Amino acid sequence: MGPADAETVSGDGGLEMPILLTLLLSALLTWLQVRADSWLGLTAAPRTDRWHSVPTPSSGGLAIFLSCAAAYWVVCPGRYPRIALGVAALWIFGFLDDRLGFRPALKLAVQVAAAGFVVLGGVDFPVTPWYLPNVALNMFFIVTITNAFNLIDNMDGLCAGVVIIICLFRSWLLTAEGYHADANLSAILAATFAGFLFFNYPQARIFMGDCGSLPAGFALGALTLAGPAPHKGIVLTGIFYPALTFAYPIFDTVLVSTLRKLAGQPISMGGRDHSSHRLASLGLDQRLVVWILWLLTAFGASLGILIRLMPDALFTVGALLLGMLSMLALSLAKLPGYPLPAWTAAWMRQRAGRVVRTST
Numbered sequence: 001m002g003p004a005d006a007e008t009v010s011g012d013g014g015l016e017m018p019i020l021l022t023l024l025l026s027a028l029l030t031w032l033q034v035r036a037d038s039w040l041g042l043t044a045a046p047r048t049d050r051w052h053s054v055p056t057p058s059s060g061g062l063a064i065f066l067s068c069a070a071a072y073w074v075v076c077p078g079r080y081p082r083i084a085l086g087v088a089a090l091w092i093f094g095f096l097d098d099r100l101g102f103r104p105a106l107k108l109a110v111q112v113a114a115a116g117f118v119v120l121g122g123v124d125f126p127v128t129p130w131y132l133p134n135v136a137l138n139m140f141f142i143v144t145i146t147n148a149f150n151l152i153d154n155m156d157g158l159c160a161g162v163v164i165i166i167c168l169f170r171s172w173l174l175t176a177e178g179y180h181a182d183a184n185l186s187a188i189l190a191a192t193f194a195g196f197l198f199f200n201y202p203q204a205r206i207f208m209g210d211c212g213s214l215p216a217g218f219a220l221g222a223l224t225l226a227g228p229a230p231h232k233g234i235v236l237t238g239i240f241y242p243a244l245t246f247a248y249p250i251f252d253t254v255l256v257s258t259l260r261k262l263a264g265q266p267i268s269m270g271g272r273d274h275s276s277h278r279l280a281s282l283g284l285d286q287r288l289v290v291w292i293l294w295l296l297t298a299f300g301a302s303l304g305i306l307i308r309l310m311p312d313a314l315f316t317v318g319a320l321l322l323g324m325l326s327m328l329a330l331s332l333a334k335l336p337g338y339p340l341p342a343w344t345a346a347w348m349r350q351r352a353g354r355v356v357r358t359s360t
Contacts, residue, residue, distance in 0.1 A: 015075065015184055019191045022071040026195025029063035034199055034206050042098070044207055056204060059098045060196055061212025065091045068192040075184050082121040083222045086114040087215045090146070094211035104268035108143070114218060115142040123226040141242070142221040148249035149217030151256060155276040156204035156286060160197040161294045163216050164190045166245055169301035173308065174227065182227045189219060202286045217249070240318055241308050247300030248293060251275070251325050259333060275328075278335040 037043060037057035044058035065088075072084065093110050096102070116139055124138040153159035167190035174183035193216070199205045208216075224242045243250070252275045257267045265271075279289045303321055307314045 015187060018071065018075050019187050022067055022188055022191040023195045025070060026063060026067035026192045027198050028195075029067055030060055030196050030199045030206060033057065033060060033063050037206075042209075044209070057206040059095060059209040059211050060200065060206040061091060061094060061208045061210070061215065064192050064196050064208065064212050065215060067195060068188060071188045071192065072185075075188060076181055079181060079185065080123070080223070080226055082118045082123065083219065083226060086118050086222065087219050089114055090218050091211050091215045094209065094214040097214075098209040098211055108147075111143045111146050111214070111218070112139065115139040115146075115222075118142065118222050119225075123222055125225050138225055141225065142218065144253070145221030145224075145246055145249065146214055146217035148246065148253040149220070150210060150213045151274065152249050152252050152276075153208060153213040154272070154274045155280075155290060156202035157197060157200050157290050158276055158293060159213055159216070160193045160200050160208065161290065162248060162297045163193045163220070164197065165294060165297045166220060166301055167193075169298070169305060170224075170227075170245065173305050177228070179228050182223070185223060189216070202290060220246075240314055241304045244300050244304035244307065244317070244321060247303075247321060247325065248297040251329070255329050255332060275332055278332040281336045
């Protein structure tokens with residue numbers, strides 16, 4: 001199930017109809033879940049550390065997973081069975097977490113166990129000549145990407161769009177290189193999240209919840225290691241290809257973790273201090289913020305493909321993106337974590353006006 005299996009080239013074609021049906025099935029199941037929320041009771045109430053201000057149906061990962069599982073069994077049944085089982089386990093755990101709110105330590109332990117199950121089963125990228133360091137590094141990568149996607153699920157449409165963009169770029173690259181079976185998996189993921197995005201785009205009618213973001217990050221992280229893309233060419237290219245592909249989720253995770261640590265706050269604490277919220281504090285419309293971060297995702301993914309096709313450009317491309325993200329991080333760090341609520345901002349303007357009149 002490791003690279004050797006992943007490198008089997010398949011000549012499968014004519015996938016357009018199954019992908020279209022997957023998208024429609026995902027949209028239909030999401031619509032049904034929204035309509036049935038009154039008796040399902042899967043509603044996310046507004047909280048001070050969350051972005052939404054009205055009760056909204058949640059756990060949309062239910063519709064995503066069911067449509068993805070159906071497409072998986074039709075298009076590529078049995079491929080990467082350990083990854084499929086790990087995704088299913090995290091979906092169940094994420095659904096329970098949406099309802100019960102598990103402690104961060106338990107969430108991390110479950111992710112580590114799922115990553116270990118996959119990596120010890122043969123899904124790995126040989127970063128070093130030694131087995132145990134490779135296992136540790138590969139598990140760390142999967143857990144990091146899983147948490148990164150969980151963290152960027154903080155604004156309507158953002159996480160779903162990032163998943164779609166990364167999957168489309170990856171599917172195109174794998175198809176161009178003749179790895180149709182692996183490309184199909186990425187296309188399936190893109191289709192399921194695209195169907196969900198119809199109802200998650202701002203203003204969202206449903207959220208994906210942990211049962212959507214955790215399996216999404218885990219699947220993308222594990223498939224990146226298992227698939228052929230990082231296993232061809234020089235080791236540095238194999239390392240930087242996934243790093244650039246996931247540039248935005250990794251960037252947001254590092255930014256939030258660093259700023260919370262500097263502020264003396266727990267990294268696992270939820271909050272409205274992500275890159276998306278900091279951009280919104282400039283007064284930008286939520287949809288514009290989402291599109292900016294989608295474009296940043298596409299830029300990173302395209303650079304990943306560039307160094308995949310042109311390894312000699314590795315250091316130039318890496319330095320370019322690192323410089324841009326560093327400047328962006330410094331700019332965002334100076335902004336408030338989120339804009340003031342409308343009533344607070346109005347009260348402050350009114351109070352400022354009184355002070356001016358009094359002084360004159």
